Amino acid sequence: MSAAALFAPLAPRNREDAARPAPAELPTMYSAGAEIYAQGxxxxxxxxxxxxAVRVYRLLADxxxxxxxxxxPGEVFGFEVDGRHHFFAEAACASGIAAIRQVSSDEASREHLESALRSLVRAQEHLLVVGRQNALERIAAFLVDMAERQGDLAQFDLPMSRSDIGDYLGLTIETVSRVFSKLRAQGVIRLLGIRSVEMAKPGVLRALCE
Amino acid sequence: MSAAALFAPLAPRNREDAARPAPAELPTMYSAGAEIYAQGxxxxxxxxxxxxAVRVYRLLADxxxxxxxxxxPGEVFGFEVDGRHHFFAEAACASGIAAIRQVSSDEASREHLESALRSLVRAQEHLLVVGRQNALERIAAFLVDMAERQGDLAQFDLPMSRSDIGDYLGLTIETVSRVFSKLRAQGVIRLLGIRSVEMAKPGVLRALCE
DNA sequence: CGAACGCTTGAGCAAATTCAAGTGCGGTGG
DNA sequence: CCACCGCACTTGAATTTGCTCAAGCGTTCG
Incomplete structure (x- = not known):
């Protein structure tokens, strides 16, 4: 986050600026909320x-x-069908993102297939969370997932707002906030900062996800 | 469904039976509820x-x-990561399913990548339905999707139970049933049979999905 | 210092679930 | 052929979970 702050003034204001420099694998800086691509x-x-961190989302008319x-960090996104994006992608916080030219080498395309399939599994697993778990279980699953994807340490960051978390889990920000408070009150988690969490009782959290 | 009934006695009792005959593209018969593969x-x-029709699902411990x-019909499924299935697949009703040997020809693998990406887009779109729409909107979205995937005719089949629909949309069977009744009472749909629907007012249904 | 923003907390409310009957249909057996 | 059984579905009433609306807090930034 401090690195992000350093780079922030250089961040592109919008997608047009960002689309320009794509020399293979050099990351481009995006400030929080900057659009990476749009649906269509x-x-x-x-x-x-x-x-x-990047959020990929979709909107209803209202x-x-x-x-x-x-x-x-390290994860690949931006898969499309029929040459068009079906979702929006934005930086959830100040981020560096490298464009990967679509190469047709066997090795690269197999790697991309792997990434796409991993996204598919993740999306379908997430469907179980959103479709069948209650607010407490959803937050627990989210925290466990975030921890695992950041090296599975007890302490880790939430590189997104409560509103992003709500829109990811199908909850309102109020419910997200209430569940965080409840978990903190029960000593299951500690909030080191508004976006920094320590899992005090990882076993309890994991049990909640079943 | 009548064809299904004819074949039903030949259907494999379980996965072991079904796994046997896989000569390229000849469909194997599965009776309703028969397992195609299991998680792991x-x-x-x-x-x-x-x-x-096939249902791909996941379970919580409880x-x-x-x-x-x-x-x-016509759709491809069974993608995996790390050589393992991460979900269960069962026939939702009496079904014929052809196994496709994994071929490494460029053309075939690109086709499979396409199928996988289409599944990914579908899963992520479905996330919007389950995470952010109410019961009425979910059922409407489901009906419109089913109709479109069966040739976009006014009349079409629901080749699965209410319980399957509920578990797909993140609702209870009671809620599914109530919403069907409500749509029928409002003349938006007609129920020709328990699993056969006619969209009387497609515009209303589509508007509900936004 | 004040405004803005993101987050938290509380109270009342609404939508969907749970629990409980009841209905209808297809299949089986008398 | 008809009665009965089982199962999937429907309907109703009470409950609960999470949402809406509203106010308050704390930090950041101008």
């Missing part, structure tokens, strides 16, 4: 998160939003 | 639905179930 955009490349996935 | 199974092939996807 032509798609000709994949992206890899260098640092920060503004309701569902975040389908977060992508964290 | 080794995966070495894809499947294409010839007729009927038995709660989330159906991640239905696959209808």
């Amino acid at each position: 955009d032509r798609a000709d490349r994949l992206y890899r998160v260098a640092f920060g 503004g309701r939003r569902q975040i389908c996935a977060f992508y964290l | 199974d080794r995966a070495d092939r894809l499947y294409r639905v010839a007729f009927g 038995g709660r179930r989330q159906i991640c996807a239905f696959y209808l």
Whole structure:
């Protein structure tokens, strides 16, 4: 986050600026909320998160939003069908993102297939969380997932707002906040900062996900 | 469904029987509820639905179930990561399913990548329905999707039980039933049979999905 | 210092679930 | 052929979970 702050003034204001410099694997800086691509955009490349976090989402006509996935450092996103993006992608916080030219080498395309399939499994697993778990279980699953994807340490960051978490889990920000408070009151988690969490009782959290 | 009834006595009782005959593209018969593969199974092939319908799902420890996807005739499923299935697949009704040997020809693998990406888009779109729409909107979205995938005719089949629909949409069977009744009472749909629907006012249904 | 924003907390409310009957249909057996 | 049984579905009433609306808090930034 401090690195992000350093780079922030250089961040592109919008997608046009960002689309320009794509020399293979050099990360481009995006400030929090900056658009990476929009639904309907032509798609000709994949992206890899260098640092920060990306939210991929979809909207209903009245503004309701569902975040389908977060992508964290090292992860690849931006798959499309029929050459068009079907979702929006934005930086969830100040982030560095490298464009990957679509190469047709066997090795690279197999790697991309792997990434796409991993996203598919993740999305379908997430469907179970959103479709069948209650608020407490959803938050627990989210925290466990975030921890595992950041090296499975007891302490880790939440590189997104409560509103993003709500829209990812199909909850309101109020419910997210209440569940965080409840878990903190029970000593299951500690909030070191508003976006920094320590899992005090990982066993309890994991049990909640079943 | 009548064809299904004819074949039903030949259907395999379980996965072992079904796994046997896989000469390229000849469909194997599965009776309603028959398992195609289980979570954790080794995966070495894809499947294409010839007729009927397949449900792909996941379970929580206490038995709660989330159906991640239905696959209808012509559609391909069975993608895996790390050579293992991460979900269960069963016939939702009497069905014919052809195994596809994993071929490494460029053309075939690109086709499979396409199928996998289409599943990914579908799963992420479904996340929006389950995470952010109410019961009425979910059923409407489901009906519109089913109609479109069966040729977009006014009249079409629901090749699965209310319980399957509920577990797909993250609702109870009671809520599914109530919403069907409400739509019928409002003249938006007609129920020709318990599993046969006619969209009387497609515009209303589509508007509900936004 | 004040405004804005993101987050938290509380109270009342609404939507969907749970629990409980009841209905209808297909299949089986008398 | 008809009665009965089982199962899937429907309907109703009470309950609960999470949402809406509203106010308050704390930090950041101008």
